[in-house]
Amino acid sequence: MDDSVENDWTEDSEAAETAHATSTEHRPAWQSVLLVLTCTLAMILSTASSVGLTIFYPVIGSDLAVREELLQWLASAFSLSSGCFLLLFGRLADLYGRKKLYVGGTLYLGILHLGCGFARNATTLFVLRGLQGLGAAAFIPACIGILAHAFPPSRARSVAFATFSAGAPLGGAVGTQIGAVLTQYTKSSWRSSFYLLAGISLLCAIGGLLLIDADLPSTEPNRRVDWIGAFLVTVGLVFVVFALSEGSLASKGWKTGYIIALLIVGVLFITLFIGWQHHLEKRQSEPDNRRPPPLMKLSMWRRAKGKFAVVQVIAFLQWSSFLTWSFWSQLYYENYVKLSPVHTAVRLLPMTVAGLACNVFVMFVVSRMPLVVLISSGTLLASLAGLLFAIIQPSAPYWAYGFPSAILSVCGADFVFASGTLFIAKVSLPHEQSLAGGLFQTLTRVGTAFGLAISTIAFDAIASKSESEAGAPLEAYKAAQWTAFGFAMFCTLLAVVFLRGVGPVGTDERRKDGDLEDSPGNETVAVEGEKELEA
Structure with missing residues (x-):
């Protein structure tokens, strides 16, 4: 191992350990819990702002x-x-302060939620929804870095990340x-939800100011x-994701000139x-x-x-699978079955309970169960959610298809997020935590747009053949759900x-310090210029 690289790693590790020791030693237990x-x-706030609002999209429409x-x-x-923007903001959080990005991002998102609540036309709402994403891009990678800094590898870190995932x-x-x-029973209808999220944003900002540790200077020389890399990746992602989201909606579909050009x-x-x-790193x-240094x-x-x-x-x-299932199952209930938003929400309520149960399960087993078992079992169960809706019979009772599908749909997302963020934190250097978390979040966000784009193609391919004026046929909703099934099954295979x-x-505190061996065939942590898991 190169001496300069080893010295850099040692300095970063010592600085991180000192910061961990200082923060955990002087922070009371109640403050750690509140953090x-x-x-x-x-x-x-981020999830409710991103996917939770889909329940009243038909009302907005x-x-x-x-x-x-x-x-x-x-949603897109x-x-x-x-x-x-997650990569750029993750890097800025690591360099200039995760607390700053957290507080600024939550306040910014709250202001735009108020703007959405007062929007009087679709164009204004679309623009504000696009700008809102910058707030989440600022505070979500900052959160990952904050937790990784506040809790050194331990049982406490596993609990912190599992709670965060919940x-x-x-x-x-x-x-x-x-x-x-709020949509069905308040005078402001769907606008009330935006007002509620604005209040939650303010609460997040206040909590961040009072509870998050003061930012420490970056250890990077x-x-x-x-900025060149930030410009290139941001513009590239914007063009690709926009083309994916707009391709099926353009005048000539995917053959439209500007869609091909943007891709x-x-x-x-x-x-x-x-x-x-590559050039900068070299x-x-x-x-x-x-x-x-490279972004x-x-x-x-x-x-x-x-x-x-x-x-x-x-x-x-x-995330392509999960968001595909979530988006089209809600439209199925409201636009095909003709249920009200409240009745649709009741049918999706098991997702919340199952999601919390999944994260509690991960909290207890992440330090004992191999990563491959956690992720493959979660994605396999999630694939069954898409399969159930792909073969759903509207005449069948909710308990036959809808209920088990709602429970299974969250298994993949929650197992992958909780264990995946722990894995990313484990193999990342101390000054990379927010950036690595931002990269993980970038792919989940882009996966959302990718999944909606591909499933919309499948939906439109069937819906365009229908001559019914009552709405899209059942086969179109099933086609969209087949894509959710395919995404999740491919995850299982990977x-x-x-x-x-x-x-x-996860780290089991019952093990002795420095004892990283789990069982035959498992991996241990090694440092060879960068933190790696080696077989």
């Missing part, structure tokens, strides 16, 4: 005269902006169940920001970004180097013998093939 709850509330096929933009616009199903409940009640230009920008990152070892080290993807990359790809595809041998990613 975790503050970050969890931010996750609730009716109120503001938005066509059904355009409703996906209310948020995911587009948040997914495209914010996702709770956010779905806030947006779906509470949103449905080179603290410059790779090509987007891929070109991302390719240039990868090449630029130059970092030169003594007279004056260039900034994203390409070597990160090779960590843990490539398993870092596999976990990221699984996160991307699993996990089984490429994650074999990875041991538990």
Whole structure:
């Protein structure tokens, strides 16, 4: 191992350990609990803002005269902006302060939620939804870095990350169940939900100011920001995700000229970004180097013998599956079965309960169960949710298809998020925690838009053949759910093939310090210039 690399790692590790010791020694237990709850509330806010609001999209469509096929933009616009800026904001959080990004992001999101509540036309609402994503892009990677800094590898860290992950199903409940009640029983209808989220945003900001540890200076010797890389990746992602989201809605579909052009230009920008990152990383070892460090080290993807990359790809595809199931199941209930928002929310309520149960389960087993078992079992169960809706019979009782599907749908997302974030934190350097978390979140956000785009193609392919004026046929909703099934099954295949041998990613405090061996065939942590899991 190169001496300079080893020294850099040692200095970063010692600084991180000192910071951990100082923060945990002087923080009372009640403050640690409130810190975790503050970050969890931010996750609730992000999820409710992103996917929880889909319950009243049909009401918005009716109120503001938005066509059904355009409703996906209310979700995709948020995911587009948040997914495209997570890397940059994750890097800024690591460099200039995670607390600053957290407080600023939550306040910003709250202000725009108020704006959405007062929006009087669809164009204004679409623009505000797109701008909202920047707030979540600021505070979600900051949360991951905050928790990784506040809790060194221990049982407490596993509990903290599992609790943080539980914010996702709770956010779905806030947006779906509470949103449905507010939409149906308040005078302001769907606007009331935006007002509620504005209040939650303010509460998050206050909690962050009072409870999050003060930002410490970055331990990196080179603290410059790779603005060229940030520009390339952001523009590339915007073009690609926009083209994916708009392709099926354009006048000539995927054959539309500007859709093809945006896809090509987007891929070109991302390719240039990868090449630029390789160039910057290669130059970092030169003594007279004056260039900034890369926004994203390409070597990160090779960590843990490539398993870092596999976990990221699984996160991307699993969110494609989960958001596809969630979006089209709600439209099925409201537009095909003709249920009210409240009745739809009741049918989706088991998702919240199952999601909380999944995160509690992960909390107890993440330090004992191999990562491959956690992820493959979660994604396999999630695939069954899509399968049940793909073969659903409207005449059958809710308990036959809808209820088990709602329970199974969250297994993949919650198992992958909780164990995946722990894995990412475990193989990342101390000064990379928010960036690595931002990368993980970037792929989940882009996966959201990707899943909605592909499932919309499947939906439209069937719906376009129907001559009925009563709405899309049942087969169109089933086609969309088949894509959810396919995404989740592919995740299962990836996990089984490429994650074999990875041991538990949580830390069991019952083990002796330094004893990292789990069982025969599992992996242990090693440092070879970068934190890796080696078989």
